[in-house]
Amino acid sequence: MSTTNFVDFQNVWLAYNDELLAQNHYAVEDINLQVKQGEFIAIVGPSGCGKSTFMKLTTGLKRPSKGQIFVDGQPVTGPLKISGMAFQAPSLLPWRTTLDNVLLPLEIVEPFRTQFKKRKAEFAERASKLLRTVGLGGYEDKFPWQLSGGMQQRASICRALIHEPKMLLLDEPFGALDAFTREELWCILRDLWTEQKFNVILVTHDLRESVFLADTVYVMSKSPGRFVVKKEIDLPRPRDLEVTYTPEFTHIVHELRGHIGAMRKTGAVTNP
Amino acid sequence: MNKKTIEASAPWILLVLTLVIWQAICSIFKVSEFIFPSPYRIAQQTVEFSGVIAAHAWRTYWVTMAGFGIAIVVGVLLGFVIGSSRLAYAAVYPLMTAFNALPKAAFVPILVVWFGIGIGPAILTAFLISFFPIMVNIATGLATLEPELEDVLRVLGAKRWDVLVKVGLPRSMPYFFGSLKVAITLAFVGTTVSEMTAANEGIGYLLISAGSAMQMGLAFSGLVVVGAMAMVMYELFSYIEKHTTAWAHRSTNNE
Secondary structure, eight states: SSSSEEEEEEEEOSSSSHHHHTOOOOHHHHHEEEETTEEEEEEETTTTSSSHHHHHHHSSSSSEEEEEEETEEEEEEEEOOOEEOOOOOOOOOOTSSSHHHHHHHHHEEEEEEHHHTTTTHEEEEEEEHHHTTTTTTTOTTTTTTGGGGHHHHHHHHHHTTTTTSSEEEEETTTTSSHHHHHHEEEHOOOOOHHHHEEEEEEEEEOHHHHHHSSSEEEEEEETTTTEEEEEOOOOOOOGGGGGGGGGHHHHHHHHHHHHHHHHHHOOOOOOO | HHHHHHHHHHHHHHHHHHHHHHHHHHHTTTOTTSSSOOOOHHHHHHHHHHHHHHHHHHHHHHHHHHHHHHHHHHHHHHHHHHHHHHHHHHHHHHHHHHHHOOOOOGGHHHHHHHHSSHHHHHHHHHHHHHHHHHHHHHHHHHHOHHHHHHHHHHHTTOOHHHHHIIIIIIHHHHHHHHHHHHHHHHHHHHHHHHHHHHOSSSSHHHHHHHHHHHOOOHHHHHHHHHHHHHHHHHHHHHHHHHHHOOOGGGSOOOO
16 A cells, blocks of 8 residues: 555455355445545446445445455544545434534544533634535524525535545535536535545536546446546646536546446446 | 414314304203203303312322323333334334234223222323333334434444434434323323223212213213313423424424
8 A cells, every 4th residue: 555545445345245245246346446635536427336335435334345445544444533424415403503513523523522512612613614614604503494405515514524524525415406506516615625625535426516526537337336437637726617618628528428328328347 | 463363263163163052952952961961061060069070180180190201201211222223123113013002991900900999000001001102203213314314423433322312312302292292192091991990089980980870961071171181281292392392393383
């Protein structure tokens, strides 16, 4: 393993249980993946290709059947507290205000947990600040059901970031939003990442989203779940929404679409 | 505003209407008060025997509340256990369902053998009949946790206990208060049924003795009193529910 890679997958295979393992039936196969410190990667692919499984492997919620995973130089042996997660469903707790929802991870993860009572005011200020950066200033005391879907999702991302994780994992976080809100949130995520330079692993269906945000886009194939294409996006940063209307951008999206289209047709692996 | 007032007064209007029609039928057809007493007659007897009724009602009330109190404790504990462990759920739930299907009145003779005539069988019947909905609701609230949220918390190193306390219990509170409303009415049924055969006090006993003395007005008074007590308690828990778990009733309190 090398020290420059933040996430390092070495020949990782995962079968969901022993029965499937015995039949050589794997959810994801032979994953080799190296992500640099601070890199933003996106994973695209058809439904059920093991994208979410990949996330569970990276965070240590699932252990691989074969192979090894290193994150930040350490082998992954259990849940990784340096990661924050957000999903398509904001899953905020309806009995907590927005602020208290964002504070939830600090009540759980060490070392904040033991300091929580003493430093509550400080943490609350930190959460407010984070909420302001995503445009939710003034909504601290609102309950989730008083917020729109896009606002809930922003709060959910704040919750994933409040403990300053080194790695942010997003599983189709904007999938349920309308197109305009989605683009707005792309920019918010872009700005947060530009400022804090955490690693991001974004799982998405949306090719434009992946090309706009990521440094590297990986395409996964379905059954077996494999990484079949690695595409480095060399569009200059900072990227503005305008970039999505340039021919270069469209060209990359088109190329990725081609890979997925080929996979859907044959159901087999296309070599990059 | 006007619409709200109408909605709030609707049950009272319906009640008055029912009483008027009831009274009219009794008066016009001259129904014998030994068959079907008129509301007026029932009211008369209620006033006449108010002291006796109050004593029996008080007995029924505190016996019910005792049984109900035990039901809350046992229901919450059992619900917590089966809601937080898949194995416990698989083991306990089918047996509990079978138990719940048994008519609780059938337990009264057995309880009399064990505890004698008096408060023992009544409290236990109230308990047996009312703990089930509490248990089921707590368990449901705990068991319905979104997998995503669980991942979010588990990756931070949350233990089972953290998830239960931070998410499971608050989530099950609306279910809990909802179940209390159902359970309290059931508890009154349990107490009354038990008192009918296994007590010398209480509304159940009053019903039986009034019936055998052909005092139909008094028997009906007993029914009215039990109904009123159950309704007051139901409204009380309904009020508590609305004010402790407002987040779960957002659609109704037009914010």
